[in-house]
Amino acid sequence: MTSKPRxxxxxxxxxxxxxxxxxxTTVACLLAEAARRAGQRVLLAETAPIxxxxxxxxxxxxxLGYEGRxxxxxxxxxxxxxxxxxxxYVRLQTGLGLVTDRILASETFQQLLEAAPGWRELILLGKLWHAEQSLYAARPVYDLIVVxxxxxxxxxxxxxxxxxxxQAVRAGPLARHAGWVEELVHDRERTLLxxxxxxxELPARETIELVTRAREDLGxxxxxxxxxxxxxxxxxxLSRVLAESKPAYEAWPPGTSLVPLxxxxxxxxxxxxRERARVSDRCALPVVDLPILPGGAEGGSDWRAAADGVLADPSWPDREQTGASAA
Known part of the structure; x- marks a missing residue:
């Protein structure tokens, strides 16, 4: 086990x-809300088409749109x-507005974009880098960016x-800007996955694979x-009392006993x-538990409590209570 995370x-x-x-998405929103309530200026960035x-x-x-609100x-x-x-990005680099819009809207340029793998991801990360670097009155515009x-x-x-x-473009503005973005992504003081x-079982298994790849392949x-x-x-x-009284409850009409529930x-x-302990064991990481929200993911006291819960100190599962193995 490692020291307590920041x-x-x-x-x-x-x-x-x-x-x-x-x-x-709900967890990202909860984190953004918790940070806001803690007094930080927060940018919440969505990347999905919808x-x-x-x-x-x-x-x-x-x-929200690109400018957001x-x-x-x-x-x-x-x-x-x-x-x-x-x-x-192109406007910032060239200083050209209307001409840039016409070029980017052309069918030829759109075909080139479709044939260029990875440009969407790179430009998305570039936008996040730009937001992280943005200053107002000599201080960051945002204290925290949640993606x-x-x-x-x-x-x-x-x-x-x-x-x-x-690796593909070793010189010029694109290579330089990609380097800045990569530096941000791998800076563990600034950035966290x-x-x-x-x-x-299935989500836990996929999370184990995710953490392994993030560490070993991407750093x-x-x-x-x-x-x-x-x-x-x-x-x-309550469980003990109901278990001890089970013979009496079995004589009740079907559907009236609390024992099965x-x-x-x-x-x-x-x-x-067990699954919570397994993912913690296999990843060698503590976990933060969030409850099922009875009223759904929007608003109310449950929402506010869950937002606070995101910031709770992560903990290690009690193996004696779960009986989990690292297999």
Whole structure:
């Protein structure tokens, strides 16, 4: 076991990723909200084609778009569209506005883009680098940038694009800028990869593969795993009383006994605890548990409590209680 990880709020860029369906976007929003409530100026960046973050904060939200907008005081959210980010980059480099737009909109240029692998990922990361570097009155515009990154697999591929670009283009502005982006991605003082998983076999297995690749192949910092939707364990005293009274309950009409419900909840919680311990053991990382939100992922006291929970100190599972093995 390693020393206690730093607070998430001590980083500049946190890249939230995980298997599709594990609640990656929700965790990114919870982290952004928690940082905002802690007094930080936060940028929440979406990368998916369809926006989802604003709906965690608002009912019937207006689109964020490339420029984004403020969702809460101190919390600005954007959706990074690769084509708009490319146009922005070219304008910054050339100083040409209308001409740039015409060139980028041409059919010939669009065909060239489709044939160029990795440009979307590189320009997306370049936008994040630009946001991290942005200053106002001699201080960073954003204290923390939270990225709702692509799902596991593609999420790591897009982080490796700057290195690949430098190997392909060894001189000029593109190589120089790719180098700056790669430096940010691999700077463990500034950047952290935050994997999100569920206490279930398949998501846990994919998270183990994700962490292994992030460390061994990419050298990206990761110091904890968020385990989302952890089921509550039934009260031990209640479980014991119901178990002792089971013979009497078996004589009740079907569907009226609480025993099967409690047994099911206990079995589910035990399975979740084993998977939580397995992913922690195999990755040699502590975990942060987030509960199932009864009211869903939007608003309310459960939402605020879960936001605080994201910042909780990660812990190591109790192996005696879970009976988990590292296999």
């Amino acid at each position: 607070s998430l709020l001590d980083h500049r860029l946190i890249i939230v990723t995980g298997k599709g369906g594990v609640g990656k 926006e989802a973050a604003a709906a965690r904060f608002e009912r019937d939200p207006a689109p 403020e969702l809460r005081t101190g919390l600005h959210a954007i959706r990074i569209d690769p084509h708009e980010a490319l146009a922005h 709702d990154a692509p799902a596991t697999g593609h999420g790591l591929t897009f982080l490796d694009v700057p290195r690949v670009a430098q 935050l994997p999100v998983t569920l206490p279930e 990206i910092g990761v110091d904890r795993i968020v385990v989302n939707r952890c089921p509550p364990r039934p009260d031990a005293a 409690v047994e099911h909840a206990a079995a589910r919680a035990a399975l979740a605890a």
